[in-house]
Amino acid sequence: MSDQLAEFAQRLTHVVNGKGGLTAVSAGSDVPLSTLGRYVRGESEPSAFRLAAISRFCGVSVEELVFGAEAYPKLTAGFIDAPQNWGSDSSDDPDVVMIPLLEVIASAGPGYENARPYELKRLPFPRTWLQRLGLPEKYARFLGIDGDSMEPTIMDGWIVLVDIRPKHARADGIYVLVDGPNVRVKRVAIGWQNAIVLISDNERYQSETLSPPDAEALQVAGRVVWAGGEI
Structure with a gap:
């Protein structure tokens, strides 16, 4: 796993946990539970559409998930x-x-x-x-x-x-x-x-x-x- 993907997985895990966990985010974003699980474990990288669906449901921007909130004004x-x-x-x-x-x-x-x-x-x-x-x-x-x-x-x-x-x-x-x-x-x-x-x-x-x-x-x-x- 690359460092960049690992950091993304950590941010995603934090956001998902704050929104009720894998099951709640899977249902709310319409991303399959098993697929979402691979994302938070850093085993695969989401497409732009699934990334947007997750960010929208969780109330964060795609930039925050991909690059980290501290990088943006x-x-x-x-x-x-x-x-x-x-x-x-x-x-x-x-x-x-x-x-x-x-x-x-x-x-x-x-x-x-x-x-x-x-x-x-x-x-x-x-x-x-x-x-x-x-x-x-x-x-x-x-x-x-x-x-x-x-x-x-x-x-x-x-x-x-x-x-x-x-x-x-x-x-x-x-x-x-x-x-x-x-x-x-x-x-x-x-x-x-x-x-x-x-x-x-x-x-x-x-x-x-x-x-x-x-x-x-x-x-x-x-x-x-x-x-x-x-x-």
Whole structure:
């Protein structure tokens, strides 16, 4: 067993035990019990889909399971706390892409005012996952999320991966929306005659319907393609 796989197995064991044990996590994530057991023993490595299912049920990010929570900046009181000595902006690993983490906080709730965004740091992301998403490296950005209106799809405090190419919501999906200085993340559904419905995945929040003129004026900064798993 490699050191990296052993460390992953230890983190996974800790998370699984904290969520009620193997049986509870297996049932909640729909990962077979025997398969989950191999993961925590370090006998095999989960696929991206099963890793995302486990992380979602356990309420942790894939990054925390794979790399460890201490390797990533935290969201505190709506701001990204990124220590100056955190990590490195480059990687010698050809299987890893270093993606910019922007100073923008996208609100999953009421609009959150952002100053002109700048790059805080670069975070590692598996190159093969980026390729599977069909997202060229130069169009990939990480953003922080504040608020619970997109739970359980996107949890409060998560960091999400955004494809910055889309500037209009032409298809259903989760988008980063800009309203003046405010940045929000919402699920967008295209309705009758190109009207747009802004949906919060958390059922406690009501949807918002935009008329075709308002929908056409909607500013899009990108599409969320990954948040602890593919979206």
